Amino acid sequence: MLNKKFMFKCPVCGNEYQHGPQIYEGRTCSGYDIEVCETCYDCNWDSWNSEAEETLLAILEEKGTEPPERNDKGFLPRNF
Numbered sequence: 001m002l003n004k005k006f007m008f009k010c011p012v013c014g015n016e017y018q019h020g021p022q023i024y025e026g027r028t029c030s031g032y033d034i035e036v037c038e039t040c041y042d043c044n045w046d047s048w049n050s051e052a053e054e055t056l057l058a059i060l061e062e063k064g065t066e067p068p069e070r071n072d073k074g075f076l077p078r079n080f
């Protein structure tokens with residue numbers, strides 16, 4: 001029986017998460033076109049915290065994507 005876990009590194013917090021088989025902890029952030037760990041996804045449900053901003057803006061720049069409009073608190077949305 002194959003029981004290899006598929007581990008990925010969260011681009012936001014740097015932690016490893018499992019995405020298969022059976023456990024799927026990666027979450028897609030549309031707009032940024034990235035998969036992040038469940039913790040980052042759930043903890044930033046209303047918008048990204050300021051510590052994640054630098055990383056996310058660098059990811060967008062690398063992809064040539066215009067940063068999204070910030071919400072009324074001045075933070076980047078989780079998806080856009």
Ligand SMILES: [Zn+2]
Nearest residue numbers: 010013037040
């Ligand atoms: Zn994370």
